[in-house]
Amino acid sequence: MAAVEVDDLVKVFGSIRALEGLSFRVEDGEIYGLIGPNGAGKTTALRIIATLLLPTSGRVEVFGLNVVEKADEVRKIISYLPEEAGAYKNLSGIEYLRFMASFNAESKDEAEAMVRDAVKISGLGERLHDRIKTYSKGMKRRLLVARALMTKPKLAILDEPTSGLDVVHSFYVRSIIKNYVKEFGVTVLLSSHNMLEVEYLCDKVALIHKGKIVAEGRPEELKTEYKAENLEEVFIKVTSYA
Amino acid sequence: MLRDLKAIVSKEVKELVRDPRILLGMIIVPVIMFPIMGAVMHSVFIQVQESIKEVKVGVADFDHGNWSRVLIENLTNLGANIIEISATDEIQAIQQMQASNLTDLIVIPEGFSQNITQGKKARLKTYSIYTGSGMVESARSEAINSLIEAVKRGWSPDPFTVSENSIVKGKPLPVPPSTLFNLAMSQQIVTPIAIAIIIVMAMQLAATSVASEKEEKTLETLLSLPINRFTILMGKLFGSIIVALIGAIAYLIGFIYYMGSIFTLVPTEIGVDLVELGLAPSPVGYVLMGISLFVSLLSALALAVVISAFTEDVRSAQAIVGYIYPVIFIPMFLLMYLDVFSLSLPLQILILAIPYSHPILAAKAAVTGNHLIAIGGIIYVSIFTVAILYIAAKFFATEKILTARIKLKKLRKPKEKVT
Ligand SMILES: Nc1ncnc2c1ncn2[C@@H]1O[C@H](COP(=O)(O)OP(=O)(O)O)[C@@H](O)[C@H]1O
Numbered sequence A: 001m002a003a004v005e006v007d008d009l010v011k012v013f014g015s016i017r018a019l020e021g022l023s024f025r026v027e028d029g030e031i032y033g034l035i036g037p038n039g040a041g042k043t044t045a046l047r048i049i050a051t052l053l054l055p056t057s058g059r060v061e062v063f064g065l066n067v068v069e070k071a072d073e074v075r076k077i078i079s080y081l082p083e084e085a086g087a088y089k090n091l092s093g094i095e096y097l098r099f100m101a102s103f104n105a106e107s108k109d110e111a112e113a114m115v116r117d118a119v120k121i122s123g124l125g126e127r128l129h130d131r132i133k134t135y136s137k138g139m140k141r142r143l144l145v146a147r148a149l150m151t152k153p154k155l156a157i158l159d160e161p162t163s164g165l166d167v168v169h170s171f172y173v174r175s176i177i178k179n180y181v182k183e184f185g186v187t188v189l190l191s192s193h194n195m196l197e198v199e200y201l202c203d204k205v206a207l208i209h210k211g212k213i214v215a216e217g218r219p220e221e222l223k224t225e226y227k228a229e230n231l232e233e234v235f236i237k238v239t240s241y242a
Numbered sequence B: 001m002l003r004d005l006k007a008i009v010s011k012e013v014k015e016l017v018r019d020p021r022i023l024l025g026m027i028i029v030p031v032i033m034f035p036i037m038g039a040v041m042h043s044v045f046i047q048v049q050e051s052i053k054e055v056k057v058g059v060a061d062f063d064h065g066n067w068s069r070v071l072i073e074n075l076t077n078l079g080a081n082i083i084e085i086s087a088t089d090e091i092q093a094i095q096q097m098q099a100s101n102l103t104d105l106i107v108i109p110e111g112f113s114q115n116i117t118q119g120k121k122a123r124l125k126t127y128s129i130y131t132g133s134g135m136v137e138s139a140r141s142e143a144i145n146s147l148i149e150a151v152k153r154g155w156s157p158d159p160f161t162v163s164e165n166s167i168v169k170g171k172p173l174p175v176p177p178s179t180l181f182n183l184a185m186s187q188q189i190v191t192p193i194a195i196a197i198i199i200v201m202a203m204q205l206a207a208t209s210v211a212s213e214k215e216e217k218t219l220e221t222l223l224s225l226p227i228n229r230f231t232i233l234m235g236k237l238f239g240s241i242i243v244a245l246i247g248a249i250a251y252l253i254g255f256i257y258y259m260g261s262i263f264t265l266v267p268t269e270i271g272v273d274l275v276e277l278g279l280a281p282s283p284v285g286y287v288l289m290g291i292s293l294f295v296s297l298l299s300a301l302a303l304a305v306v307i308s309a310f311t312e313d314v315r316s317a318q319a320i321v322g323y324i325y326p327v328i329f330i331p332m333f334l335l336m337y338l339d340v341f342s343l344s345l346p347l348q349i350l351i352l353a354i355p356y357s358h359p360i361l362a363a364k365a366a367v368t369g370n371h372l373i374a375i376g377g378i379i380y381v382s383i384f385t386v387a388i389l390y391i392a393a394k395f396f397a398t399e400k401i402l403t404a405r406i407k408l409k410k411l412r413k414p415k416e417k418v419t
């Protein structure tokens, strides 16, 4: 069974056509990257998969569950990190993790186990006891990524998890994702407009442009197919053909 | 340096004037509110003037002496319409005065003339009926006082003292009507202001909390969790209510202290029960007032949550919620000075339709003992609240909660930002 199956997805906001027949498939255990420039429709697609927006038309399934009809069940097996997300400024990191864990955990022990994992993943140590408003952007993102992964979701949906971070923090976040996924077999669907980082991180990528997939495959395959040095070049070539 | 100053000042003025909150608070509200208040006060003063054009007062003369004759003549010459009341004692005089629909009575006790002739201090007593109907009543008793004062000035220095008394619900009370009036006024002014502040504070809180969840995308995170969305809505509401109530308790402590210091104006040794006389809220009145305030608070919060859920950031949410404030403050000012049921029917309906008028009406009803007004208000506001909550819940269940994005700048200049 595919982790995510998106079939001919269309989303229209008033006069804006954000998605124009998007189709792709994410296999169980994969790290899958949606890449494209700003406004391509990445966030819209991820929000539909995360049950936050309704498709105008098309079909989306997460582990065989339709995101419209089985939204409640989908929410139980996913974890979603919104683009540029923040956290409650006046809570401490640890309070935030406990708060979030309480919704996914069945028992207090399970919640505590989740928080322990998140503490480890975030690598924030003692700073977790400080209020979130004292955190740098990079620390906040580490906290939020840890939050998204601590529940060991079957599917983690991460919208631009490294955007706006410095080299050190992006590297840290990327390694969290890579290591954790291997360890727990979580499937990850992420988006990025940084095509180079995706090349390093993802098993498979889809290039999205104006609400449509213009190319899909393993980074190596794509580079060979388009005779390109890297994914950025692939994207330029594909979109100028399109 | 002057050029820099000019640049900064001009930027500051532009920035502030274009801020919708400032625009609303400093320009639109006063421009609308003060004329309305002016019109109300004008009509009150007209009534006051009408009522004191002719001072009609009963006089019970138990002295039948020269000086009591002179006193009555002097009052008549000053323009008072004197109705003589013949009674055997003071109690009967008070009964007769009420029976003949007079509102004020001057009692000239036996020995009045004798005391004055002998150079001793004489005494005069006045009784005024106090119903708590407001400024007109108080102006009337003041008019009689000033007439007596005028007579006194024409005589030898300080020939007599006047002891002022009130008649409340047919019972004489050794307290000047002006004291009772001040007592009632302070209740009528402080309570509505405290209520309005609590409501405004709670709305501001709820709007800020919802809008900051939107701005920070924490709402988006919450919505992707396996939580019932109605639970999220209720969590927001009750969170804001708890914080607002903590604030309200602080106000209440201050308020009780304030009321305590006002009530000491009425001497306790005379042993009057203010509650029974309808001058202080009864326990039932307090409870109904509390319930009324709670349901209004709930409706205000639900409204603030819905409105701010449509906005994109905290600033816009606060500004848009601010547009509701005049709806809260205008009835508050009106109800301070006026009896809602004395207004014209359309105005009455308008004020009663606004849910935030009801806790203020309930506060008044708590004093007058007219509990039906408070109960009716509670029922109306509850229905209103349920309707708002229903809309809020419907709204929270759709994707509109994420895609609606009112931004005040965009209202003026629509421009889509691509992210
Ligand atoms: N709530 C919304 N209302 C109207 N238009 C929207 C909304 N959300 C996104 N869009 C539009 O849809 C298009 C795709 O946006 P988005 O999915 O955010 O792109 P990306 O995440 O790839 O940058 C853009 O043109 C954007 O302006």
Ligand SMILES: [Mg+2]
Residues within 6 Å of the ligand: A039, A042, A043, A044, A083, B419
């Ligand atoms: Mg995006």
